[in-house]
Amino acid sequence: MTISEQPSAAASRAGTWGELLGREHLGAMVVLAGGVALYAINVYVTISLLPSAVADIGGERLYAWNTTVYLLASVASAVLVGKLLAGSGSRQAYLIALGLFGIGTLICAAAPTMPVLLLGRAMQGAGGGLLAGLGYALIRSALPAALWTKASALVSAMWGVGTFVGPALGGAFAEFGSWRGAFISLMVAAALVAVIVPRALAGARAEAQAEPFPLVALLLLASAALVVSVASVIATPLVSVLGVLAGLALIAAFIGYERRARVRVLPAATFRGRSRLRWIYATIAVLSMSSMVEAFIPLFAQRLAGLAPLAAGFLGAALALGWTSGELPSASASRAVTIRRVIIAAPVVVGIGLVLAAVSMRADPGGWLLAVWVGAFLLIGAGTGIAWPHLSALAMSSVSDPLEGQKASAAINTVQLVANAFGAALTGLAVNLGEPDTLLAAHYLFGSFALLGVLGLVAAVLSQRGQD
Template sequence: MSDTVEGRWAEIFGPRYLPVTTILALGVTLFAFNAFLSAAALPSAVHELGGVEVISWATTLYLVFAIVGGAAAALLKRRLGSRMSLISMAAVFLVGTLIAAIAADMTQVLLGRAVQGFGEGVVAALCFALIPELFPSRLVPKVFGMQAVVWAVAAFGGPAGAGALTELISWRAAFLINVPFVLIFITMIMLVVPRSEKQADEHGFPGLRLLTIGAGTLLVALAAVAEPLHAVLLLIGAAVLLILAVWMDRRSAERLMPPDAFTLRTAVGSGLWVFLLMPVAGAATAVYLIMLLQQLWGYGPTQAAITAAAMAVAWSLSSVTVANVRQRSTRRILIRTGPLLLALGLVLVLLGLEWTQLPLLVAGQAAIGMGFGISNGYIMLTIMEATDSAERDRTSALLPTTQSAGNALGAALAGVAANAAGYPLATGNDEVLTSIIPLFVMAIAFAFLAFLAALRMVQLAKTAPIATFAEE
């Protein structure tokens, strides 16, 4: 497809692509809404059922099983086909939702969240895998822009909606609101996604690799709440397990990942590093900013959330703005600029907190959002274009899984840095401000590593053959 052919926003919402666009939007909405659900609904569940000591596990298990499900998505697609995989995993998600909604104790809530996570992890990954199958490359930036807007709305409105349902009806209603959306999603899949041929099951189920990925991710999650020394040991163990999983996968007859996943020798591998490292860097503000605004400036929860939301707004607006870029040279500039804007934003947020300057902090949040917004779509598009058609399912499905892994790893590392610097024990504002400096320094360092990986990615992408997507 020539760079001079421009996709229009009206096309993805026109008669030809609207059903598929709706499916992708629903898939992203379900994942984003449920990732943020626990913060609003589960305190009330704990008040009714008890088990406050395990409340954090409701989010942890959801993310761990979502990552495992995402890793298995390409395999399920080959075994069952896109249509049956989406329908069956949406049904799994629905079962998990019902288990959590009717739970008699927190153990059942945790079981429901784990089942939810696995089902939605597969669904989110398969929705990404459908993009190059169903959209021509000229429309893919528009699709990513649409997804960014949906994610930002869900991230901002999800907790508010779940909180309203919890307050007006019950925490159980916050889970049950998923039911009509899942049923609509399944109906749309049955009407729109064609049946596809299943590939013969020539190899066994990759249980050991999935177990290794799950165990590694769980150690990352545990590190987020452990003492600094124990957290470091847990992260080392997690790194060993995840590296082992990639090593085993490369030598498997039926792989879960593309053969060049996370190698710096190809545009695909380098791009996956960018996609992993940027969320790691962004976790510093994602995890701590709202709490810091309440602690340092006396903001209420709503005021702090609105201030922090400048990032989501900037992400959405910038993603939509750059979706019209056609020249590959400009896209490569955006990919390189994204991590730099992220690093700049982190510096501005830190200075805004240290100097008590709200405009500086909001500008920093906007820069962070713009860093993700201008680059994420073209990082994904470049990865997909550099992927051989035989590996596209594995690569596309790995993208949301890698991003979720980056969020989990970033949260853990942020916790380690803050705890090691004495943040939990800090009392006065001066102590708090001193203790968060290592947290932001670490985040800025990861943003710079993402920039180096982006440089490598665009250098290799210049010489990589450009794959074609769906037919016009």
């Protein structure tokens, strides 16, 4: 298949895992999934290593900026995927992304001070955002449409891999007092992926159109997340309400701007007539936001259940495990009616998991209650996982124009990153409103985020109404 073919025709049958991982496509999948795995592992490695790094080079006051700088750089670079593909082509674009990530990782490994580490984190974020965006954008050009769903599932499953490998890798190096070694190992891994890129992506002829940088749209998105982040730090009821309202207003301003802008972050089809693409992206955004509760699970596990850091970390990994466990089997579904039901059911499952987590939070829980926590976190992850490959494939196949299709694919990652940033700010706000009472903070977090199940259900239902 060529990229100019109609996706619906090429996707008339569902491809198999054997086809996806066979000789013809294995190299491309190693590269695309490997890039996202590097991004995901780096996130969790850094979280594990930061305490050791601060003890060595100082800069505790800048601790939180490690995540902020990384995330903002990722969002900024993610919207450049189309421009990079247009100017450099598939293989060169991927090598540039790996190069940025590798250089940033090297700077982190050699950083003598926290400001230098932040510089490395910014470059890592820029490279990582490109890798994650290319991971979706190149699926469309590197693979036949019949394999898009399974390829999306495999690429997204790398976040589950990162959740397990990241803490284990970071913890091992930190245990032996060599936090810099973890960054060096990531740099070596990036170099190994780069070696196979020229051959693995030889058949990927991504069509993309060079466009100016969407500065206004990006500023609106970043401001929305930053406003809520500031409100979460102050965390008084009035400031919190005003912060959330301001953030929502900025999101609305972004949507309004995108409707009429010449240079967009999202494809033009998102706002055309009765297009369901907008609701596909909305469902992706809500599910992505719900997964951000994962960041506080280890904290609650340590403070409420008295678990050791390692055990608490793996309890937090239950959400990612649920995501991967739900995603891979679901990717094999091919009947249209089954896919519709799965997508609509997904936010319901997420909402049930969040409600279960909210009502089961107790101090000093027994073994049975800890089992309920694990079940709740698995449900939250599984709800997102079962729908993710189908939502990704629908977004990729929503438009027939190759240039718009490339932007639709890359926008999956952009929407996810922005939703993660906004969701992270909201989780901080909910938790800080409950502090210093950790139990109250847990109730606030899981209880308030359960509302996302309702919003997600509305978006999911609308995403399945009619065709473009």
